[in-house]
Amino acid sequence: xKKVLIxxxxxxxxxxxxxxxxxRDPREIPSPLVGKPAPHFTLFTLELGDAxxxxxxxxxxxxxxxxxxxxxVACREEHxxxxxxxxxxxxxxxxxxxxxxxxxDPAYKSPFDDKLKLARERSQVWLKRHGNPYVTSVMDLDGxxxxxxxxxxxxxxxxxxxxGVIRYKFVGAVTPALLAEKVLPLIAELxxx
Amino acid sequence: xxxxILNAAFAVGMxxxxxxxxxxxxxxxxxxxxxxxxVPMADNPKLEARLVDISQELxxxxxxxxxxxxxxxxxxxDLRQEVRELIRSGKSDQEIKDFLVARYGDFVLYxxxxxxLTWVLWFGPFLLLVMAAIFLGVYLRQRRALAxxxxxxxxxxxxxxxxxxx
Numbered sequence: 001x002k003k004v005l006i007x008x009x010x011x012x013x014x015x016x017x018x019x020x021x022x023x024r025d026p027r028e029i030p031s032p033l034v035g036k037p038a039p040h041f042t043l044f045t046l047e048l049g050d051a052x053x054x055x056x057x058x059x060x061x062x063x064x065x066x067x068x069x070x071x072x073v074a075c076r077e078e079h080x081x082x083x084x085x086x087x088x089x090x091x092x093x094x095x096x097x098x099x100x101x102x103x104x105d106p107a108y109k110s111p112f113d114d115k116l117k118l119a120r121e122r123s124q125v126w127l128k129r130h131g132n133p134y135v136t137s138v139m140d141l142d143g144x145x146x147x148x149x150x151x152x153x154x155x156x157x158x159x160x161x162x163x164g165v166i167r168y169k170f171v172g173a174v175t176p177a178l179l180a181e182k183v184l185p186l187i188a189e190l191x192x193x
Numbered sequence: 194x195x196x197x198i199l200n201a202a203f204a205v206g207m208x209x210x211x212x213x214x215x216x217x218x219x220x221x222x223x224x225x226x227x228x229x230x231x232v233p234m235a236d237n238p239k240l241e242a243r244l245v246d247i248s249q250e251l252x253x254x255x256x257x258x259x260x261x262x263x264x265x266x267x268x269x270x271d272l273r274q275e276v277r278e279l280i281r282s283g284k285s286d287q288e289i290k291d292f293l294v295a296r297y298g299d300f301v302l303y304x305x306x307x308x309x310l311t312w313v314l315w316f317g318p319f320l321l322l323v324m325a326a327i328f329l330g331v332y333l334r335q336r337r338a339l340a341x342x343x344x345x346x347x348x349x350x351x352x353x354x355x356x357x358x359x
């Protein structure tokens with residue numbers, strides 16, 4: 001009798017193993033950047049003129065970087081969550097507008113200044129309509145800074161500490177639960193140190 | 194009836210063949226496309242050859258089962274561009290791979306480095322093979338023991354002799 005059960009137990013073990021594998025999200029790739037200094041960049045911001053932003057500007061405070069674009073559908077789903085979160089003023093969120101002008105866009109090949117102007121316009125209109133959770137938003141038009149941050153899907157969210165070290169990265173739309181259970185405790189801890 | 198089955202089998206075979214052909218064709222156009230994209234830089238075929246070499250070893254993060262060489266995802270385009278520039282700036286293949294691993298993790302490599310974290314990945318299958326071999330050995334030995342000939346008693350031998358004589 002016992003001998004009959006052995007294959008059954010082995011089989012059940014295999015089933016559990018495979019079931020766990022099925023449930024895991026293959027898009028959840030651990031970022032090697034967590035624990036490393038946030039890569040340096042200087043980019044134009046959303047505001048008109050020559051205003052620029054660099055992560056150094058945030059030195060000494062805990063902040064969040066949120067990768068977004070007006071063409072990104074998941075961002076639309078995420079946005080109200082971020083707006084509500086920002087209204088509590090717990091942490092400054094810097095927007096990171098990733099490749100606002102897409103290659104299939106007729107404006108893609110136009111000169112940099114024209115692209116920047118168009119991207120700013122579009123982003124501002126979008127933020128006016130959906131609410132603006134960002135203290136500022138930087139414009140990564142060609143996505144090269146995004147590569148340094150290992151961006152491979154929009155939206156993505158980073159938590160960066162006072163010393164400028166990336167402490168957390170999340171790919172996909174953040175949810176109120178994620179913010180309450182993971183992000184807020186982390187920010188509180190980072191603010192203490 | 195038999196004919197019907199044969200016909201059906203033929204039809205299935207043909208459609209399978211057609212499917213294969215069409216997919217091979219797609220794969221070829223993919224390669225051609227990659228070539229055409231490269232035209233602006235074709236003044237340096239050596240660079241392009243190295244780009245293909247390197248990017249075949251790298252995974253596209255957007256469509257995870259495609260290599261960076263064959264993917265059409267936008268990010269793959271950007272990354273190929275980045276690799277081109279790294280090649281131009283005189284970086285070695287290893288340095289380029291390290292550059293991408295630093296940003297996207299071991300996941301971008303189709304052949305992850307052998308290190309404690311990836312030991313299970315590299316050696317796990319062999320371990321399973323060895324375990325299976327041991328299991329098979331033990332099992333065969335047990336079975337042989339079960340089927341071992343029972344020594345004949347003198348009495349039985351005598352009886353057999355008698356029967357053969359008879």
